[in-house]
Amino acid sequence: MSDLLLEVKDVTKSFRIGGLVFGTELLALDHVTLSLDKQKPSIMSIVGESGSGKTTLAKLILKLHEPTSGDILLDGKSIYSAEHGLDHLDYLRAVQPIFQNPFETFSARKPVETYLYDTALKLKVAKNKNEARDVIAAALTSVGLDLNVAKGKYAHQFSGGELQRISIARGLIPRPKLIVADEPVSMIDASLRMNIVNLFLQLKEMYKVSFIYITHDLSTAYYMSDFIGVMYRGNLVEYGASDEILTNPQHPYTQLLLDSVPMVGKKWTRDIKAPDVELKEYQATACKFAGRCPFVRDICRETKPPMVTIDGIRQALCYKPVDYEPGRTTVKSETIAAS
């Protein structure tokens, strides 16, 4: 028994793009390591832009892809191998997804409740249809909906917000320990968004379930998470408690993200860095952010930066916190030079 609920261990995922003969390798995830504690339910946000690898990471945790190397453990057991690892049924009862587009989450040709009944019966939460109905009614109530209102309806007969709640209710039926939500509110209108975000916070307390929240929206990530991991071109570049990360970022990319978010209340400063370079950045052997970093030095372009641990908990994949000295990987926050 481990005290870690989820462990992503040195996971790498590469894809081949462009065909069998002349294609190139794309490192969607580059040696990513993360973990979630078991003691308290927590919400971890993975933020990043498109191409950062955050969606790939979600897909790996959801067993929709397999890693090229590395492993993912749930409660100490690998989720991939059936013999020594986690039984598939146990896995489904422990991990559930919420997808970005609620209208794609359900087939347009079946009543939405069939998915709810399937989940209750096939994941052995209920023994027969009557029990299942009770379980489903309870799940819908916990997301603020009524079973009688949802009966027999098809996906297009609900609003986006309602349908997303149904998606959440479905995920809650087996009382999972972990919910992986991939941009769950980005397709929902701004005025309704906080309703769902607050719902996540309520459910975390009510059901003691942890969330992994994948998003590009720093504001909601800050609002609801305990921890934040920032990803850039396949690397986890910064990780730590959300308060600290966003108010005192250590990685230049995190700083860049913060500066770029159009926030109400604080006007932008006018400097902005050069445009995207894409494929070259993925294949860079040293720091992938070096081409755009305002604090770059030669060592960043030559060797891969280490994962620096700050105060034992925070992490940043960067030379800057260690004063560009190779070999140092731990630091105390008092000694970090003012940027």
Next chain:
Amino acid sequence: MLKLRDVKAYYQTPKAVIQAVDGVTLDVFENEILGIAGESGCGKSTLLKVLYDSVQPPLKIVSGELTAEMKDENGQTVLLGPGEIRNHWWRFISYIPQGSMSVLNPVIKIETQFFDAISKKHNLNNKKEMHERIAAYLKELDLPVEVLNSYAHQLSGGMRQRVLVALGTFLHPQIVLADEPTTALDVVIQKSILLMLMEVQQRMKNSLVIVSHDMGVHYQITNRIAIMYAGKIVEVGPTEQVFNNPKHPYTQMLIQSLPHVGDRGERKGISGRPPSLIDPPKGCRYAARCPFVMDRCRETSPELIEVEPNHFAACYLNEMKGA
């Protein structure tokens, strides 16, 4: 520059009539950045089409006036109405759409698209000279000249959007309309494009109208903002004033619901849903979700009244306080 007076533009389909723009009175002034904010289904994209004079069946302007004041080559002011404005696309008024991949022709080079759009009405047939002028303009905007020789799919999303901005502003039009110009783009690129738009506007001193659902974007770059809800404008005024002192409950609740980095205080969303545009309620459109609703609100729809200099809101609460 542009005046709308009680404009109603509806989509008339055999099954239903969608009252997307339902009595909008709005001005677009010279040398300003006006934001039109609202959520999905409020009618803002339709409003933009009306401003651009790109109204095609089933969309129809049912009533109201749209007048544009154009300065022609001699510096004289000419008044244009619907049907006439479209003769001056690209030069007087231009449109930057969202979804750049479906807007640029995938089988012709970028340069050809510039030529196509520009040369038709302006007798600029000297290709070489045009090429130089376009290249010079791209340089001003910090765009690499090589894009002219590329096809749309060879460029990244951010680059394509920047090309569209260049295309839309090349002839220095007096009015530029941008419909969600940065939705679906990454935050960092979004900032660079928005700053580019601001710079262009400051240099040309023309009018820029930006439609977006992102209130943060409006806060950062607009001078004036108009909030749209269910086909009507519910509040309009200088951006700082509207954000610091909103006078319509929808605006208030919308702004309050936005989370900020650095502040963990509880935020609440608005309950309920916007009303259908096919069968809108007879009173104030926001009445069903408004915490301050009064009987009067359900009977008649409030008009926009001035609550502060240049700041208008359509809410009976403002009339009551005697303001």
Next chain:
Amino acid sequence: MQKMRNILRLNRRLQVGSILILIFLIFGLVLPRFSPYNAIDWNVVPRNLPASKVHIFGTTSLGQDTFWLLTFAIQNSLFIGVIVAFFSTAIGVLAGLTAGYAGGVVDRVLSLLMDVFISVPSLPILILVASLLQGKTSLLTIGIALIVFNWPWPARQVRAIALSMREREFINTARFSGKGTLGIVVYEIFPYIFNWSVANFVNTVLVAISTESALAVIGLSSVQQATLGTMIYWALQYQGILGKKWYWIGSPVVAIVILFIALFLASTGFAEYSAEKRGRQSA
């Protein structure tokens, strides 16, 4: 009651097409039972009689009543069409779903088979086979050959649909709801293929009948049997056109044309109808 009203609201095409098909079904399935003659036998009635009250369409040069012969011909042609369409659609859909959803080696093998049979031109091969088996071809042989050459068409398209559906998010939802592969194929993917399969079925009926007729006209079908094609064959053998034997040669041709139109209308009408139904469902 609502369902009845819904059926009556079917669009014009589907209505006309369905009525025509119904007429053909009556012609082909009901009427032959009432035929006073075994229409295939020769010389049961005097030859070459013009149209009269006894013989509505006259008689053929082989001594058959043209009208009743036509009903038997329609019956057999319909049988061929429906049986070939049923089996080739069933096999095609099954193969396509398996190949598309399972992927990997299974997909490669099935796709290879599909590509081989599609690229081989079926009519020349059938002509070759039939002429080699001169005289011994039965409708069964032709039927089997038609099935073999036809299943790849629906298979390829169903495979494409299944492949694209594999990536849709609700398939993942089904997986996380505990559904297994078979459940997913049947309950999630198949509903999207169903309407399309119906249209495909109808088209295959057309293809089967027309191919058999084509073979028959050049004498390579089973000319002892009465089909629309063999009827034309025999009429041509006896100078149907030069001899102005309009009923004999004309009626099967007209029948084929009208049958095609009927199937086409029904197929496109059904496609419109199901698209409309879905359209009414959305928003």
